Amino acid sequence: MSGPVNHEEPHGTGEGTGIPGHAQEGDIVDAYYASLPPGVVAHETTLRVHVQADEWCTPQAPESPVASPGTKAEVLRGAPDHVGNRPPSYPPHPLSRPSVRDGDEFAACTPAVLLDGARLGRITVRAASVRGDSHNWEGSCRQDAMTVTRIGPPEAELLLLAVADGLGSAKSSHLGSFLITGQAAIHLDQEAESIHAALRAQDEGELRAIANKAIVGAVSGLRLGQEHATTLHVLLVPTDSSIRERVLFSVGDGGLFVLRGGHWEHANPACDSSLLDTRTEALPHSYRSVKSTLLRTVPGEVLLLGTDGITNPLTQKDPEFAHRLAHAWGGPEAPSLSDFLWQAQTRAKSYDDDRTVICVWEEGA
Template identity: 75%
Template structure:
């Protein structure tokens, strides 16, 4: 999948590609992504989402696709409240709103999957649809500098500042269970939320673990190549971004989904 666009001073590029391991096996891409806008014009928010279906789950490709889209629908219903919470930097309220939206999506999808399973004379199992999910909200009004990322499971957000990648999403401080074990719809406690503030010239990268793991585990050459490609003032074309998103990282052959956001200075 390839997507992108211009949203005021914001430029978005997004790509989701099948990993080498899935190409070799002839299996489908289990990642999914969403690029859309939510809320009314006076409270408009750019919503970006990535989901990574758990490899061992039978229908994880369906889980990632459906969760990312239904989460966007549910968050759209809370768009004005989300915008107000962003403006007031209320991280607790943002977490509550996101947890509610994801819980509603979970309930709707679970009922849908149970109905399909019953019609086929089969048993429904939540773990068959297991997926991670990360959602980044960026107000399109440049006067609002706050952004928020909602997270369940692996992957997440990085910020490119002065040529270096910094982790921008929720980080386990050791007081919680390992978040890498968490997945929708069956094995998560709540949605993590992290507020951050960015400035023009900084690049936001939202991705599944096919791209965030090499960055997190500090593959210097991989990190440098992406920083060089995406750290320029102008965003690349869609075709160039797709090519750059497929930069190889040794020992990483999973699906890779990445969405980047550039902001033009005033």
């Protein structure tokens, strides 16, 4: 190529170059730069380039795209799927949201969707919290909350999974649900070794006492003077695969299901004279005690912890919703995070509340 010309503007009509007559020499320069091999760096100095017609060769696109080895076709999920003949009337995507100017900074900055996950040994976790259709339509914030974390020392480590559902009747329920899951994790961490020992001993009485002590401590961490009202469900799973017992601590609606043999089984305790109806219970004031449920699972079973936004449609008379999730989550492998979110958003008419769901898969030895 010719040497640099110090900041001279190219000129000419491009005649005799094979470039259309209206093209300027600057166009030839641009085309020349585009034809340089990868890795060649050209200075900003303008270059005068003389290109003969027989030297110009326009790169030709291949007749058909060539996929890289192992490349999979792109899958566009689109709007969340639905059960029933028609989808719900609400739009399936987030619409308006609170403003900082409304005076509730926490609500204004609360995301419409949370997505989380973990892999600990043979255990895989997927978690999603999604603003409900009604809140999307109203422009109010998501009142559900969730926490996925580990507590306890290595020799007594537990996987802690928590979901909370703020009651719409309380002005600051969204803040209460957010605070209670974190406070529960902190206070249960202080009791982790005792919980671990009680699980080994299958001591339900000790687990119930620990749960009530820890939740009383967690409630004390809520801000005074705020209108908090929230449910809470905490599932504790030992990371030591030799311990098959798990424990659920519960206050209020929602709870735990186990997928066994393709069917969802409710794992919450049955109501009796010593227990309040969980449909009326809420933290921090409207509860008498924390329910404690000890259960034993085996690898291959799937645990589903959720707020009533997902547990209610899971137990509806029409089993299609339950069948959809059993099919999606009952396979040998946990779904990807994005697939799990899409599946968790499966819609059903009349069920438009916030939806928070955490699933646990465990591989066999």
